[in-house]
Amino acid sequence: MTISVQNLTKIYKRRLLTQGQYSILKNFLKPTYEKVQALCNISLTIGQGEMVGLIGPNGAGKSTLIKILSGILVPTSGDVRVLEHIPWAHNKTCQSQISLIIGQKTQLWWDLPALDSYELLKAVYHIAANDFDKRLARLSEMLNVTDLLNVPIRELSLGERIKTELIGGLLHNPKIIFLDEPTIGLDLSAQYQIRSFLREYNSLTNASIILTSHYVRDIESVCDRIVVLHKGQFYYDGTQDALSEKFIPYKKLMIHHQPGEYSWRLDPSVVNTSPDQASAYLPVDQVDDFIALVVSQSPIYEVVVEDETLEDLIRRIYNRLSK
């Protein structure tokens, strides 16, 4: 197994500042802490070449998991092996085969062109000169940034920066790539490019990709496997299709009707966008009855029925989780 996690738990200590008259003195003399449980006894395995997406509401533990797997964080308890090594032991062989890419943060020198930082990475990872040249050429072509490698990082747009960041993270041909919110803040076109790049890269090199994102579309288009985290525990771990099957599918209805105040428009599943248009989000087995109800109350011009997207499904799951 490329990555194996067993009974992993991580608890943070967070400092509390109290309010009140004498709070300043109290906080000074005797600070108080609270315990935050980031990960609760989770287990999973990931094979070589798998593309895994980690999603979950804020605070679910996604970034914590990535940091433990990449060796930045030490867990409170549990067993983790990445390429047969314990990640936080920082074994050099292991480190030379993994890569970490964090959205909106760059490991490249801010004031210098990407090429200068790449030279440094070449020395750090002992990349042979022709391997380096070949990979650099191929990666920059795939991402369309060949002309930008001589521009200081701070002068690049966010999308361009992430692309140069990606190249930097892949020059040493890692077996595992950890990506923490790589597309955050990017425009749609850049997001699309990054996603197709990741798919293409995986098929070329069979690298394992572990990705966290708030954009469900990232996960949808890049990852075969979805892991849903909530409050430090796995809520779901499996394929996208199986996820849809696990939950009763919903349908989205778009109803174009003659203007009027009808009682069906007050139904909680209905969102009214204008006096003559409304949309509804319902379980598939309630659709027929609902349409019948609508038709019985109001003249209808048009009804469009759509399958819910993965994004809708995930949102629904988050709603359920927050209750």
Place this chain on the structure above:
Amino acid sequence: MSAYLIIIRNAVAESASYRLNQIVSFLTISLPLVFAVFLWKTVFNQVDEITNFDLPSTLTYYLLVVLLQDILYSGVKWEIVDDIHSGGLTKWLTKPISYLWMQVSVRIGTNIPYFLVAFILGSVFVFLNLNRLVWTTEPIRWLMFLAAIIMAFFLAFFLSFGFSLVAFWTQDTSGIEFAISIFLPLLSGQILPITFFPKEFQAILVYLPWRYTLDFPIQVYLGTLSSVQIGTGFTVEFLWLVALYFIAKTLWKNGLNIYQAVGG
């Protein structure tokens, strides 16, 4: 009035919120004094006095410098520069509160934890050097000292405020901050009492405002100045105070026009 008090309180809380920092500030403040004692004891082993200063007055001088250097700071305040450049000033303009007096409150508030620490330090220092410090019991000297301190506070504040307002006219204040940081320690008496300087320099420095932010009030307390020097000093200080007040106000008005013309 209460708004300014709350600002003071928040400034206190903010500067007191880092535990380790407080203990370390305590130590950092004491450092110059520790080495000063060693140095000056050795110096005054060989001479009895240097231009009116003996060991007690020199040690007391540096103790008072340490106590007063923050609240009487007359250099550029980066918070004001930042407010102007980043548009943070706007939120104050819409409130029924004077930006100038707000900054006065912030200065007082930020210094209160400092004073608490400095008071403890000062007491320890005094205790360790009881027979080596100047302690005056003449009420008139205390009165003059108090007057000089209050004038110094506002003088230093208007200098600081005025220089910071340069931010209205230029993005790059590093040049002026640099120039100030070169001259301020020398001109204000932070490094050495002005009377130690060669006579030619003293003649100039007495007519510049900076000397009145530290050197003058401290020397008033120590009694190392003649009555003529004290009289001239207060006069010059008063004139500078009035002038700087008006300069600051004018800079503020003109600067604000520019600020508001650009949209903040």
Place this chain on the structure above:
Amino acid sequence: MNYFSLWLIFLRNSWKRVLVYRVNFLILIIGNLFWFIFSILFFQILFAQIPAIGGWTLNEVIFLLCVNQIVIGFYDTFIKANLERLPSRIREGSLDFDLVKPVDPIFWLTFQRVQISSMFSLALPAFILVRLLLTHSIVIPNSTAIFLFFLMLFGAVVLRFVVGVLIASLAMRFISVQSLFSLQSEFFQYSGYPTSIYSKGAKLFFTFGIPVIMLANFPAQALLGNKFEPIELSLYPVYIIFGLILAVKVFSHSLRKYSSLGG
């Protein structure tokens, strides 16, 4: 891992970075020398009023200040920018990338940035020092003295490294240690003061307690060919080697316990 060639890349990148930021370079260089210049002015004004401080002449004091500034210059050039930025980098969470690299983390975190402006600032104290030597205000007795001088200069920089690393280790646990860095910088400014001002007890404390005297006085004494107390000479290498081992151990330990903010 060829650490030296890695460091050469650090140097090259730092130099390139300076070329990008040409503005204010001169101001930076002079700014680095403020305390040094003020100290010289201070002693010159003082020495106009008195002949000597505990037996030290003006030239000897200036010599000491130069040696001190050179030690400070080396620390500022190679080490300071990196270690003293650690607390804010930890706050931002940007330390993560450094922990993932197959490079010794202490090396990586200590040497990445070479502060070119501080390198240039070394010119002034070096110049004054050489002038003192050329005008025979200071006399070097023999080549052993020169050798010992450079050895102790290196030892002084190692000491600054040890202190810096110990403080940086604290930054892993307590986020706001910036003030500690300022404190130690302040302490080591006073290394330029002549040792004749200290009482016996104070001298002991400032040699082995907080190694203020070891930093500038030792190399200065070495160059002048002055005799050291046997206890000083024997404890000196022990102190430094022990400090180095301690610093590396503590830092490694703190890195292991490091917990990044955020999630």
